[in-house]
Amino acid sequence: MTVTPQCLNKFTSVLRHVGLTEMSDTEEWRYWWCREPSGKKKWKTDFLDLNCKGNQKSNRGWSPLHLAVYFGHTAVAKLLLEHDADVNIVNSVGDTPLHRAAYTGRHEAVTLLVQHKADIHVINAEGFSPKDVARNKDINQLLEAAENHENLQTHKEFLSSVRDGNLENIQGMLKSKKPPDVNKTDEFGNTALHIAAQSNQKEVAVLLLQSGVNVTAKNAKAQTAIDFAYNTPMKQLLSVTPVKDIPKLPHHWEGILLKKSRFLGFPGIMGSFGERGDASSGVKRKGMKYLDNATVLGRESEPSEFVIHYSDGTRHTFSFPPKELDPVVKQKLFNILKEHITFSTHYTSQGKQLDGTSQEIVSMRSVEDSFKTAEAHHNLLEKKINKMFEEATHVQTNSASSAGIVGMMEQIEDVMNLFKEMTLSLKQCLTQFKQQEELRQKQLEEEMEKSRVLQEALHALATEHHELERTIGGKKSPPRCYDTDDDEFYDCDGEESGEFDMDMKSVTNFDAMSYQSADSGNFPCNKSSNCDIPKNGRTKLPVPMFDRNDFSIWSILKQCIGKELSKITMPVVFNEPLSFLQRISEYLEYAKLLEQANLSDDPVERLTYVSAFAVSAISSNWERIGKPFNPLLGETYEFTRPDLGFKIISEQVSHHPPVSAFHAESPHFKIHGSIYPKLKFWGKSVEVNPKGVITLELLRHGETYTWSNINCCVHNVIVGTIWIEHYGPMEVINHKTKHKALLNFKQGGWFGRDLHKVEGFIYDSNKQKVKALYGSWVLDMYSVPADIYEQHMSETVNHQPCQHKDKMNGSNNEKDDVTTKHAVLHTYDLHIRDQQSVWKCRQRPSHSDQYFNFTYFAMSLNELTEDVAGKLAPTDSRYRPDIRLLEEGKIDAASEEKNRLEEKQRTSRKERKKKKEEWTPTWFKLGKDQYTGKDTWIFTGEYWDRNWQKSPDIF
Secondary structure (H helix, E strand, O other), X not given: OOOOHHHHHHHHHHHHHOOOOOOOOHHHHHHHHHOOOOOOOHHHHHOOOOOOOOOOOOOOOOOHHHHHHHXXXXXXXXXXXXXXXXXXXXXXXXXXXXXXXXHHOOHHHHHHHHHOOOOOOOOOOOOOOHHHHOOOHHHHHHHHHHHHHHHHHHHHHHHHHHHHOOHXXXXXXXXXXXXXXXXXXXXXXXXXXHHHHHOOOHHHHHHHHHOOOOOOOOOOOOXXXXXXXXXXXXXXXXXXXXXXXXXXXXXXXXXXXXXXXEEEEEOOEEEEEOOHHHHHHOOOEEEEEEOOOOEEEEOOOOOOEEEEEOOOOOXXXXXXXXXXXXXXXXXXXXXXXXXXXXXXXXXXXXXXXXXXXXXXXXXXXXXXXXXXXXXXXHHHHHHHHHHHXXXXXXXXXXXXXXXXXXXXXXHHHHHHHHHHHHHHHHHHHHHHHHHHHHHHHHXXXXXXXXXXXHHHHHHHHHHXXXXXXXXXXXXXXXXXXXXXXXXXXXXXXXXXXXXXXXXXXXXXXXOOOOOOOOOOOOOOOOOOHHHOOOOOOOOOOOOOOOOHHHOOOHHHHOOOOOOEHHHOOOOHHHEEEEEHHHHHHHHHOOOHHHHHHHHOOOHHHHHHHHHHHHHHOOHHHOOOOOEEEOOOOOOEEEEEEOOOOEEEEEEEEEXXXXXXXXXXXOOOEEEEEEEEEEEEEOOOEEEEEEEXXXXXXXXXXXXXXXXXXXXXXXXXXXXOOOEEEXXXXXXXXXXXXXXXXXXXXXXXXXOOOOOOEEEEEEEOOOOOEEEEEEEEOOOEEEEEEHHHHHHHHHHOOOOXXXXXXOOOOOOOOOOOOOOOOOOOOEEOOOOOOOOEEEEEOOOOOOOHHHHOOOOHHHHOOOOOOHHHHOOOOOOEHHHOHHHHHHHOOOHHHHHHHHHHHHHHHHHHHHHHHHOOOOOOXXXXXXXXXXXXXXXXXXXXXXXXXXXXXXXXOOO
């Protein structure tokens, strides 16, 4: 080996830098270095310690190799490594030479260290690997390539050991710091378990099962490991199913982002606070978003920014302060955010994983079979041992018989083999018992985690209520109205899809507001003909409803945090005596608006009526806090109203996920749609997201309109008075004329400002505003030319709504109990010139509060009269016994029937699964919407033939 003077000088300076020697003469070093023959290393042990560590203040704990790669002296580093310097030596903070070379961006030094088998996975005292501290993109790519190469080599060695049955090597690799992935596949898609089954390595298969290998994994030809097994013991062994892991509790994280807003990461939640003290106590939260199914992305154009896309379609852009921009800290935040997303997604999707068809992880039959196999081996072992004793006795009596000795040795070998087989069977039993225990432990951990989430939700609720009461109680001046739209969220840029700008603040801002619910079930009424009490159908139910105050909703909902309520069996006391299919029919209570739209010759006026109809469709939801019954799969509902000129048919076409399809028609219009209701409980509120597109056809004009339902939130489900609000954007599109209505259902502000308010504009095909729409989804809607509306709004300083003066039910009896508190409703009638009233709600019965706050229209939905009883399909909701019993006030009987129907539905689903049959709806078929391009359920038209032979038996 040739050592240049320049290299030797650098080597001398490196050794002197760590305090190894005081010698400075280069020639002397050359003499000591070069005097030993090639291949001998005695000089190193006699004279030099190449792994010594610095003793000076500036480099204490650093070795010569640390310094050489840190300053880029690659030749010196090569010299040291060729003479057995420790490539993985660590300094006082746990850094290896590879950490230092990666940090300073020494590409050649990093390559040299990797070639000499430097550990690329080693973690320093701060918890960072060499790749984590690398600030150079090329270094990162180099280390990543080295890591991939090392993983590939490890995986090849692991699969080779599995194929050869090398248990010792497999155990060593699985116990190493960087164990191989047991579920990783080869070029044919085979996992280690496939190879173990193919090679009949039963002991290796047991070890892989204990290590959590996926038994159900399929290779490129869709074959599982059990397909490779060619004998019964191996097939029995592979029948064991591994237990699913649950995500660990993610790390708590907090930090400063743009404008010094304090962001705090609780498990699965992104919250923002103005001060560090607020973040610690959990009060004065500025905003909060759940991270289930969210994604986090960086921006190459702006390294200081990153974007979080939430599951509700919103996204927020965050920025690091310039002084705080550290790539390592940024990457650490990304990793923690991903942990929180995984955690939140797991717990919000639990409802999807629980199904009546789920089976036990390990059946007792499998365990019994394993014990029987072990018992059989035991019996054979006894026989072999007895025979061996006989052979031994024979050998003793005839010691000259060599054949007897050979026979006895064969018997001993057979005994040893039986011992192995029995041990293997017992190991399999042990594995199955362990997995049963793991399953129970996972379930226990999940229950404990739900309990912890519940405790945090209650603590946050109590704290916020206390702070609000203290804040309001300390004010002596009359309360003023505050609009939450004025609260600016400085820390993130909300980027919404669509043209309409809406406020996306968390509903938790309104949890503590003092909205009073009407105890008497009153409802507003206008003086027009629209307010006439309908003559069709009954005006009350058979018996008044029970008192819900006798039941605790919290005892049920505390078990449902983060789950879909459609997957949870709720007691009937929280239901109203209607199916969700019947609730859909309430969309058409104001179908006369569509008739007026069809008779109009003005496209703007037609869109005005259609938009008012879309708003009126949810007006009956006010004060309706009872949950409708989940429809059974195949359940239908038919409703005809000759006085309103329409008939409607709906069917439950899917159960998981729940999908309800409907079709209505009249001489003036056809309307159809599919509704995918998503309900989630978030600790203090229930969120309802009725996904799906509604399509309307006006027959006289050949026009098609589409829109989607908006979100609904039920507040104060734990404490306080329950109240409901709808919020979000609604877009109603005329696909023929290209006119469009953009409406904003506003969230309520402090002290009720903008509660139930709806406002927006109609745009022509040139995207010019032509008409303004405003009002309340509870009370009324008005229209006025857009220019007059904007002029009025610019000239009027105060836009305070007017309180609705009428009693909220039909009764104006002044002798009503004055102590009864009613919800204060506001009408947004601005009394602008040229203003037109488009829609006003009808009056509810005076006794509505005694009958689930039903409207007159809702009262008639479940009525079963003699003239229709023989014409309805046997699957019609009116025939559901649980709904009928609840309507009659028989709660216990209704609960029993509800459980019976659900159990019958589960049994039918299991039978279909065994027969590998798919459910096919009777009256609807899946197709494409020609305007939205999305899948939708289309009515076949066969229902009106009234041939019920195809109707399933569901009741």
